[in-house]
Amino acid sequence: MQKEKYEYHSYPYNSTHISFEIKNVSLEDAGYYAGGVTSEAAWLEGGIILIVNDKLSKPTIKGNLTIEVDSFIELHCLSQSHSAPEYYAKLVSLYYTWFLNNTKLANEYNRTLRRPVSRGDRKNQYSCVVKKETEESDRSDPVQINLLYGPDTLRINPSVNEDSELSIKEGEALGPYDCYADCNPPCDVTWQYTDSYGNVHQVIFSKKTAKLNIIVNRTIILLSCVGTYKTSMTLEQNMSLNVQYLDDTQAIANGRQDQSQIVLEENQKLHLSCYGNGNPNPTIRLSKHGDVIETVETISDKRLNHTIERLQCSDSNTYKCTSTSTGFQNKEKRIRVSVQCKLRLDTSFPVKTQ
Incomplete structure (x- = not known):
């Protein structure tokens, strides 16, 4: 016996009439009280339910607040506002009101709230109020669920x-x-x-x-x-x-690359190639002394080819390969072609010979 809480009034202790006092009654004292010569007999004999009336207290919300998206959350509105023990709660008419943020949820009057959760619930807060007859508790502190979710975008x-x-x-x-x-x-x-x-x-x-x-x-x-x-x-x-890019132009003369001059004999064959690489494909031009000899707008073949079957003295000149592409500075490569000719008399105009 807790003497500070209970006082036994029946004497002797084996009296068939048991009387004891509960001091400073609180909500925790609500319960089922029974007596007997043994514990087993006490449960078999008739007992009494103590219902304690008190002011409804501010409820708290319990439940697993960490939950995966697209599942169900289950929250419980708990309060010391019951005036009867938990297992006799049916004797006390308690009603519950649930709030999502500050909006009252319709058709939710039970102590337990069970709702599906989606990504839109990650910032929502839940709270509850307990009612008994005309009395209403304060609203509980809001709780926010810790929603676990992956990226949707x-x-x-x-x-x-x-x-x-x-x-x-x-x-x-x-x-x-x-x-x-x-x-x-x-x-x-x-x-x-x-x-x-x-x-x-x-x-x-x-x-x-x-x-x-x-x-x-x-x-x-x-x-x-x-x-x-x-x-x-x-x-x-x-x-x-x-x-996008534009590479340096390459000039190839008779299969030889990266040279600034080539010397050939008269009547020999000259094969010039201009290679231009870029994105978009560049336009490639071959010119001599400022005059364009040949132009190709590359699509798949990035090479311009020009052949002189029999070189003449007049073919001696500087040839220029140029790659052009919009938005880029032109890339060019020059090569000097020198044709070695036999000495001859130019009879293209009157001349007096001696």
Whole structure:
């Protein structure tokens, strides 16, 4: 016996009439009281239910607040407002009101709230109120669920259109581009690029947000932002690149490259090739002394070929190969062709010989 709480009034202690007193009655004292010569007999004999009336207290909300998206949340509105023991709660008419944020939920009057949760619930707060007859408790403190969810989309800022190509010159900086994945717990966010050989290279790795800043080269054909949630869910957004460039022009004379002059005998054959490489494909021109000899707008063949079957003295000159492409400075290569001729008399105009 807890003497500070209970006082036994019957004497002797084996009296068939048991009388005792409960002091300072509180809600915790509500319950089923029974007596007997043994504990087993007490449960078999008739007893009494003590119902304690008190002011409804402010309830608290319990439950598993960490939950996966697209499942069900189960919350319990608990309060010391019961005037009867829990197992006799049916004797007390208690009603519950649930609130989502500050909006009352319709048709929710039970102590337990069970609702499906979606991504839209990640910032919602729940609270409850307990009612008994005309009495109403204060509203509980709100609780917010810790919703676990993976990314439904990746956001790139500035925004990009996955269906279009981004044109940029080789050697220029691309970015900054921020890639953000909305996940809980935070996703792993990676910027990576695919080269023209099909190899994938990681540029930067971060949590939740990754910033891309890269100097592009012609091998980069695709940039990708990849969001990974718990290693099991992956989302990807791509940016196609059209890297433009214009290489130095090459001039090839009779199969020899990178020379500034070639000396040939009269009546020999001269084969000149101009090679131009770029994206988009450049226009290649072969000219002599400022006059254009031949032009080709390359599509698949990036080489312009020009042949002189029998060289003449008049073919001696400086030949120029030029590659042009919009947005780039022209690239050119010059080669001096010197034809060695036999000495002869020029009879193209009157001359007195001696």
